[in-house]
Amino acid sequence: MAARPDLRPYAREVARIVAEIVKEVNSLPLEKQKQLLEKEYSWVIEARKQKEEREKTLPPLPGAEEGKVVTRFAPNPDFAIHLGNARPAILSHEYKVMYKGKLILRFEDTDPRTKTPLPEAYELIRRDLKWLGIEWDEEYIQSLRMKTYYDIARKLLEKGCAYIDDLPSQEYKRYRDKGLLEKYPPRLRGIEENLELWDKMLEGHFAEGEAVLRVKTDPNHPDPSIRDWVAFRIIDTGKHPHPLVGDRYVVWPTYNLAAGVDDHLMGVTHILRAKEHMQNTEKQKYVYKCLDWKYPEVMHFGRLKLEGFVMSKSALKKLYEAGTASGIDDPRFATIAGLRRRGFTAEAIRKLILEVGVKYTDASISFANLAAINRSIIDPRAKRIMAVIDPVPVLVEAIPWKEEVFEIPYHPNGKLGSRKITVKGPQATIYVSSSDLETMERNKVIRLMEAFNIEIIDTGRKPIKAKYHSRSLDEARKHNAPIIQWVVAEHATPLELVVPEGLELRREHGFAEEAAKSLRRDEVVQLVRIGFARIDAVESDEEGNVRNIVAIFSHE
């Protein structure tokens, strides 16, 4: 009906005919229906296929032209970035690529008092962005652009769009809340006087809280926070020095002034930001209007939560500063660094963000969802390694060889090479996971994965008593033998598996097979029947012998 609007007047009639035909088709046998569809209406099948093959892409950007799009990512360098910040960063980058435009990285560090920039954060953020595969074309640091903001302030004052307020803030609020802002004395000041006061501010005549520069807005705007908002305030940088510019400036622009001005000056065409900035857009527009600038297109989106993780920047910061975390990359953190340390790939994070898209609503990402995306990326390249947790020794007797070497591929797809495991006879001690004890009590015959079968004699002892049973997999199947991972005691390498669980870090101890010694830091492996883990450290003694391996559990 959408395709044939000419039929609309006959809707009732058409509906009747359609119903008849549907009835007729349904009366045919299923096979006949299929045949008919393929023969006469193959285009229907084709169309379905095409629809299915369409890949998930971002919606088009309003008013965007290829080659002319400029986006920006503007973090506050008071901490490292986390998954929530990654959203605007990834989306901005994605749109830049989509439209062959530019991406600007801008550090918004104009509050040395309450959001004191962390000196190392600038570099941490750059590193995390690079790791995410984000490439930016220009970079700015706001604390290094103070003169620009001062020039704008002067312009606003000259045009009568702003004024200096040197009364106590309670006084301002009194006028504002009574709806008398139009009669607020500082607001009525002449341009010359404002400019003089501005110079005094810059020269340091005022202390913190004694004077601000306000932008004139609709004095009766329904949202009181928008009315004559503060664009510049005084910060005592003697007490709160800025990590980059120390105490060079005392007059500091607020977020709305600095960001608003920069977006125009840097030629930003599209702003992608979280919805807490919605009101800010409105504030900034007063500056734009005064200076006759065009406001960029803005897209707002909701918050992102990752199930089981601490997301709030302030909470993360608190834990970090309290020293209870192992660093900004603590695997319990949803920081980019934390997720990386836990074994999540940049590609998985990107896919997740693209999947969530640009909706207004908040999204609580389930951990299973992120894990599934990550799994599909790491599974083909993760070596399979056998490890046992909370190890239990098993003494296997009557082994019919002196020494046997088992060559086992690192991956069932056969593409990652293989390693050798040597088992000596006539008896050998191996370790299994304590979680497999129950299995061994229930089943007489057990297959040691990729090797041979053993018969359990006595689980009541330590070590558990067992004897060689047979070699082949077929034999194992015949006995319905469960297949478990195992580690030869002689070559067992101590393994510490760190399992993040909410705000807890559980440490499990066990052994990994000898081949684990050749693993490198950052490598992501699959601990067979346990799950994926990232190698966090391979610790050696002075002679270079591996003494301990630390792995961080990623997900199943």
Next chain:
RNA sequence: GCCGCGGUAGUAUAGCCCGGCCAAGUAUGCGGGCCUUUCAAGCCCGUGACCCGGGUUCAAAUCCCGGCCGCGGCACCA
């Protein structure tokens, strides 16, 4: 309280602008099966959603009104 934005399965998302190809698609989760020298991967089957109530219309997830719920903002923070 005031201002602003939303509400599709357990989770995420498509569809909403432009009403009919939607008895609502996809991914993940969950249940079952096949396959498999892993509890991984792969394959098959199943499960499960349009916040509620009215209205407009031949036809509403889609448009209109009311309600409910959630989120954001209400700083000399960003």
